[in-house]
Amino acid sequence: MIKVAIMGYGTIGSGVYEVLETNREVLARAAGQELEVKYVLDLHDFPGTWVESKIVHDFDVICRDPEVKIVVETMGGLEPAYSFVKACLEAGKHVATSNKALVAAYGTELLAIAREKKVNFLFEASVGGGIPIIRPLYRCLVGEKIQEITGILNGTTNFILTKMDKEGASFQWALKEAQALGYAERNPEADVEGHDTCRKIAILTAMATGKEVNYEEIPTEGITKITDVDFKYADAMGTSIKLVGSARVECGKVYAWVAPLMIGKDHPLYGVSDVYNGILVKGNMVGTTMYYGSGAGKLPTASAVVADLVESAKHLDSNIPIGWSSEKQAIASADEAAYRFFVRVSGTYEDRRYMVEAAFGKCRVVELKDMDEFAFLTGPMKRSEFLENLEILKVELTAEYQKVLQVIRAE
Ligand code: HSE
16 A cells, blocks of 8 residues: 655645546556555634544645655645755655646755656646646657647636637626636636746646756737737637647747637547647657547646646656756747737728738738728738738838727737
């Protein structure tokens, strides 16, 4: 029997216990022996529940107990999660975490300690919740050169954008709905500003390149400026708008960014709606593969943590070579990557056709009924080139008291 400790008995931590109980036999078979929770570290006591007798408030009880072989970290945030995880690894304990902030910020150091101590630091649940994505990267796709990872990596923003798309909701209304349903936090900044997606794509990029990625170098744009009017155009064009994290390898350079992306119905991520996540991984031999499922939530995320528990239980005496080294992966300027761009402009197209064509050449134009504005979609071009042309257009528009209302990257 392997003794386990859970640090943080919130949504995910209690989910881990539920998965361990519900699938006890399956897990014992998979791990080769039973997994038993010896301690649960939390600030609360949970009187009258099963966990009451296992609760400890002092981390040292876990860290000093040689019987505890695997520790689950489901506290979230950087501190004390970082200090506790580091101490556990240094004490020769395996760690499984769902904490993407921790992995993105301290993954390099924690992976190195795990290697040195011949234990495992595993984080399947940190990206895509219950979707298998970390393990496919280090196992099934280990013989591939990864060329691209593009994903809808945040359930909350995908729920909000789906509401705007399918029900014509405003951003504010959809956000309130997401909060009422418990998807969005009271302070939704990490989700809606794209920070959560940024950390996740940083982890995936590091997994793909084998080098450390500084998430602060990834240009990140959230969804707060996306409006219901944008979705009216998207609908007219047969497209949708998704918050996407993307990393591409081109000519030896790695481009990574987080931004709303307009995608057509033929794009594999088009049908990924509500709180679901979808991740495309393109390898140089296998081509495009896709991973889909519940990117958040108690049991899906807990299931991924428990899978890491089993993985550690099967490798109690060895370090599974996963992750990345301390070598830095440079992130190339997103300005050099080529995309199409969706642009909304005030005024009528008829009077401004020559300005659009002078700046961008022939473009697909969309005009909606009873709107004193129009939109156009450029051909593929480098973002730097697009921004130069946009400046030309803006100067012309200003002379006519008109302006650019919106710009969204398009596939
Ligand atoms: N806030 C995250 C999301 C939770 O909405 O996807 C899972 O990481």
